[in-house]
Each structure stands twice: as C-alpha cells, then as structure tokens.
Amino acid sequence: xxxxxxxxxxxxxxxxxxxxxxxxxxxxxxxxxxxxxxxxxxxxxxxxxxxxxxxxxxxxxxxxxxxxxxxxxxxxxxxxxxxxxxxxxxxxxxxxxxxxxxxxxxxxxxxxxxxxxxxxxxxxxxxxxxxxxxxxxxxxxxxxxxxxxxxxxxxxxxxxxxxxx
Amino acid sequence: xxxxxxxxxxxxxxxxxxxxxxxxxxxxxxxxxxxxxxxxxxxxxxxxxxxxxxxxxxxxxxxxxxxxxxxxxxxxxxxxxxxxxxxxxxxxxxxxxxxxxxxxxxxxxxxxxxxxxxxxxxxxxxxxxxxxxxxxxxxxxxxxxxxxxxxxxxxxxxxxxxxxxxxxxxxxxxxxxxxxxxxxxxxxxxxxxxxxxxxxxxxxxxxxxxxxxxxxxxxxxxxxxxxxxxxxxxxxxxxxxxxxxxxxxx
Numbered sequence: 507x508x509x510x511x512x513x514x515x516x517x518x519x520x521x522x523x524x525x526x527x528x529x530x531x532x533x534x535x536x537x538x539x540x541x542x543x544x545x546x547x548x549x550x551x552x553x554x555x556x557x558x559x560x561x562x563x564x565x566x567x568x569x570x571x572x573x574x575x576x577x578x579x580x581x582x583x584x585x586x587x588x589x590x591x592x593x594x595x596x597x598x599x600x601x602x603x604x605x606x607x608x609x610x611x612x613x614x615x616x617x618x619x620x621x622x623x624x625x626x627x628x629x630x631x632x633x634x635x636x637x638x639x640x641x642x643x644x645x646x647x648x649x650x651x652x653x654x655x656x657x658x659x660x661x662x663x664x665x666x667x668x669x670x671x
Numbered sequence: 672x673x674x675x676x677x678x679x680x681x682x683x684x685x686x687x688x689x690x691x692x693x694x695x696x697x698x699x700x701x702x703x704x705x706x707x708x709x710x711x712x713x714x715x716x717x718x719x720x721x722x723x724x725x726x727x728x729x730x731x732x733x734x735x736x737x738x739x740x741x742x743x744x745x746x747x748x749x750x751x752x753x754x755x756x757x758x759x760x761x762x763x764x765x766x767x768x769x770x771x772x773x774x775x776x777x778x779x780x781x782x783x784x785x786x787x788x789x790x791x792x793x794x795x796x797x798x799x800x801x802x803x804x805x806x807x808x809x810x811x812x813x814x815x816x817x818x819x820x821x822x823x824x825x826x827x828x829x830x831x832x833x834x835x836x837x838x839x840x841x842x843x844x845x846x847x848x849x850x851x852x853x854x855x856x857x858x859x860x861x862x863x864x865x866x867x868x869x870x871x872x873x874x875x876x877x878x879x880x881x882x883x884x885x886x887x888x889x890x891x892x893x894x895x896x897x898x899x900x901x902x903x904x905x906x907x908x909x910x911x912x913x914x915x916x917x918x919x920x921x
Contacts, residue, residue, distance in 0.1 A: 520677070522847060545816070546862075585862045588855040589813060591848075605852035 512558060513580035515609050516616045517587065519569035521602035526593065527569050532561040534595035535571060542589040547582050554579040555586075562613065568624070571604070572616060580609065677847040685725040685882065687755055689843070727754040727882065731779065735761040737768065755885040757806065763788035770798035776885045777806045777839065780829055782822040790832040804839045804881050805829060809859050810849050826863035835869040839877045 519530055536559070544552045555575055563572035575583045584606065592601045607623060610616040625648060632644045678686050730753040757777035760766040769778050771794055778798065780786075798805070807826050811818035829838075840860055844850040851859070853874050860870025 546819075581858075581861060584858045588809075588851045588859055591813065601848050603848055603851060604855070606854040606858065 510558065511577040511611065512574050513577050513609055513611060514562065514613055514616045515573045515575070515580065515584060515587070516607045516620060517571045517573065517604045518607055519571060519593070519602055520605050521569070521600060523600055523602075526600035526602055527566055529595045529598070529600070530564060530566050530569065530571075530593065531595055532564050534593050535564070536561050538590050538593050539573065539583075539587070543583065543586040546586040546589050551579075551582045551586070555583050559583075568627075570620065572613070577611075584609065678850060683853060685727060685878070687727040687729040687841075689729045689731055689757075725882075727885075729753060729755040729757060731757045731759055733759045733761070734765055734769075737765065754889070755881060756888075761787070766790075767794045770794035770801075770803060774888060775803065776881050776888065777804050779806045779808075780825055782808050782825055783811050783818055784821055786825055786828070790829060792832055795833050799833065799837050802837075802880070802884055804837045804877055804884075805833065806839045806841055807863065808843045809840055809851070809856060810842045810844050812859070813849060813851070823862060830864040835865050837877065838865065838869070838873045839881060840870075840873045841878075 519527070519535075521527065540552060540556065540559075543555050547555075557579070558574060558576050560574050561571060562574050563570070565571075573583070587604050587606055590602075590604050592599050594600075608616055608619040610619065628644050628648050632641060632648075755777065756775045757779055758769045758773060758775045759779040759781070760769045761781075766778070766788065769775060807822070807829075809822070812822040813819075838860075840856050840863075842850050842856070857867075857870045857874050860873050861867065863870075865873060
C-alpha cells in the first residue's frame with residue numbers, strides 16, 4: 507500500500523514564566539522549531555523536515571504540543587528540539603524549553619499516551635493539593651478519564667488549578 | 672533548588688550535585704559536600720514510580736599537573752563523603768593516568784574548546800575494562816554555537832575510538848531553563864554519533880552503573896574473608912567488629 511507515513515512528536519512546553527503559557531500559538535512555535543532546525547542542521551535539515559511539518563494540536567493550559575513530520579526526517583526534528591530556547595510572540599521573548607514526551611505513528615497513539623500522562627500529572631497534583639474542594643475536583647476527573655471526553659476534562663481541571671494556585 | 676524541582680518535574684530519578692575543584696589557584700581545601708537534606712525537607716517522589724528521588728553529591732577535579740592527583744590518594748576524610756568522583760584531565764599524560772590508575776568513576780571530556788590531544792585506543796580500552804565512564808556535557812552546546820561545534824567534534828572523535836561504550840551524557844546546568852528531559856538528551860546522543868540504543872543507555876543504564884561504581888568505591892576498601900572453622904560462632908563474632916572498624920577507618 508502506498509501512502510505517506512508520518513511521525514507525530516508529542517512535546518510539553520516547560521517555562522518559568524506563567525505568562526508564557528498563555529501566548530503559545532502554533533505559528534510562534536512552528537517558527538521557533540524551524541529556527542532551531544536551521545541552526546543545528548542547516549538548510550538541508552530545514553528543507554527535509556518542512557515537507558510535511560505542521561503543529562497539529564496545541565493546548566495552552568497544559569503546554570502540550572503535537573508536531574507532525576515525515577517518517578524519514580523525524581530524527582532530524584527530534585535531535586533539534588533540545589535547541590529551542592525561547593518562544594517569540596507579539597514582540598515578547600519567553601525563555602522556555604520543550605520536553606519530548608512521546609513519538610508515535612498516528613495521532614491516536616499519541617492521544618492514548620497523553621491521557622495516561624495527564625492522569626499521572628493529575629495524581630501528582632492531587633498530592634500537592636491543599637484545598638479539599640480541589641481534591642474532590644481532581645478525583646472526579648481522574649475517575650472519568652476516557653478517550654472521548656478526556657481532553658476537555660483535563661483542560662478544565664488544570665485551568666482550575668492554575669487559577670486557584 | 673529551583674533547578675532541582677524542574678529536574679524532578681521532567682522525570683529524572685537521580686541527580687548529582689557537582690562541586691568543582693580547580694588547581695590553578697593555590698591550595699584549596701576540599702570542603703564537605705552540601706547534604707541534600709538541607710535543600711529539601713522531604714524529597715519528592717519520582718514520576719511514575721513510588722520511590723523517592725536520589726540526590727547525590729559529586730566532586731570534579733580539574734587536573735593539569737600530575738601532583739594534583741596525589742589528593743585522590745590521600746586519606747582526607749572529606750573525599751570519602753562524595754558519592755561520585757570525576758576527574759577532568761587537561762593533558763594526554765593525565766588522561767592516560769586517569770584511565771589506567773586513578774581511582775575515579777568518571778573522566779570528563781572537554782567540550783568547550785578544541786582538545787589538545789587525540790584519544791588513543793589503549794588507555795580508552797583499559798578504562799572501559801575498569802568500568803570508568805566518559806562524560807560529555809550538553810549545556811554549552813545549547814547555549815552557544817561555537818561550543819556546539821567543539822562539543823560535536825570532540826564527541827565524535829571519542830565515539831570513533833570507544834565505539835559508543837561507556838558514555839554518560841550530563842548537563843552542567845546553572846539555570847533551570849538550561850536542562851533538557853531524558854528523551855531529549857538521548858536524542859542529543861544521536862547527534863554525537865551514538866546509535867539509538869547506545870544513546871538511551873547513555874542516559875539511563877550507564878549513569879546507574881556509575882552510581883554503583885561510586886558506591887563500591889566507597890564501601891569496598893577491604894574485603895573480609897571469613898573461613899569456616901570448627902568454632903564457627905566465635906569466628907563470626909570477631910569478624911563483624913573487624914568489618915565495622917574497617918569502614919570507620921575509611
């Protein structure tokens with residue numbers, strides 16, 4: 507069967523500045539990643555990786571990013587991701603770094619991994635929780651984690667926690 | 672302390688705090704290492720498992736003269752308190768001495784400037800047999816472009832000699848934003864010429880082996896060999912205090 511095979515790289519944006527998360531946008535992130543690839547692999551690397559390069563999914567609350575690239579050039583992309591040092595948007599520079607979580611062949615596998623990862627993150631937040639009400643919120647969302655309704659749930663809960671913390 | 676919290680967030684299970692001793696200045700005393708319990712009242716738990724994170728202490732000696740190595744052989748009590756000992760040789764002779772005779776766990780490879788010497792096969796092979804690991808830093812590569820070139824060229828020349836065995840990649844991060852997650856560091860290993868399995872090992876199994884090497888170096892100062900004799904009970908009793916004595920002397 508002839509079809510184009512892609513690789514989906516799941517990353518998390520880690521930053522010290524809380525304002526950085528709010529201005530993550532797909533264009534800024536794409537530019538930052540392309541810039542890093544140019545610095546590390548040069549023109550050849552940029553050309554190879556940008557054949558089918560897009561930012562597929564972006565979650566500003568948790569800082570989760572899903573990138574897509576061709577299977578032949580995903581190594582170039584993955585080896586250049588540690589060199590992303592800052593995100594630039596609207597004239598402001600925010601220092602941050604990308605933490606690669608998972609590389610998968612389809613969006614569905616990445617989604618499954620993300621559900622498990624969010625579940626562990628919620629468990630960790632549960633331990634650091636001080637408020638009883640937050641604790642119950644998190645427990646409720648943990649119990650209702652599933653493939654279809656996970657994304658909105660975990661997005662809401664993290665938003666709550668970020669807001670109240 | 673901020674840096675450590677980011678490390679734990681990203682998913683490392685053991686971190687070593689480095690203390691560098693440079694011999695260019697006049698005689699320096701080796702100070703006692705900072706105890707990790709001073710930094711954290713209770714160590715947080717590793718992501719994904721239920722064990723606590725280990726914080727180790729590490730000493731790096733920057734040697735440019737053979738007389739500096741005498742410090743390692745001295746019985747100064749403070750050296751024994753460090754978990755891992757690393758040496759940073761500046762000349763070829765010192766590299767040879769470090770690989771063959773010195774009692775260290777790690778040999779640091781300079782990444783910030785062009786190596787003044789080429790690696791040769793015999794000392795590298797002896798180091799691999801002895802269980803000594805070569806260490807590469809990756810934080811200078813992230814910060815600066817010229818350092819990146821030196822890092823990659825030094826790393827690749829090392830790979831060509833040692834075939835990718837016994838490599839540990841570590842960060843010398845001074846700020847929380849300079850460190851990278853373990854998956855990313857393994858991908859950096861690909862840039863240095865390692866194969867994918869070797870790169871993952873450079874972050875996980877080789878580091879663990881270095882920790883164990885440090886522990887054996889700390890504890891096995893002497894081996895007590897007990898022989899079964901007819902009066903077995905008394906023999907064991909006398910053997911036990913002897914072990915304790917050897918440990919406290921060391």
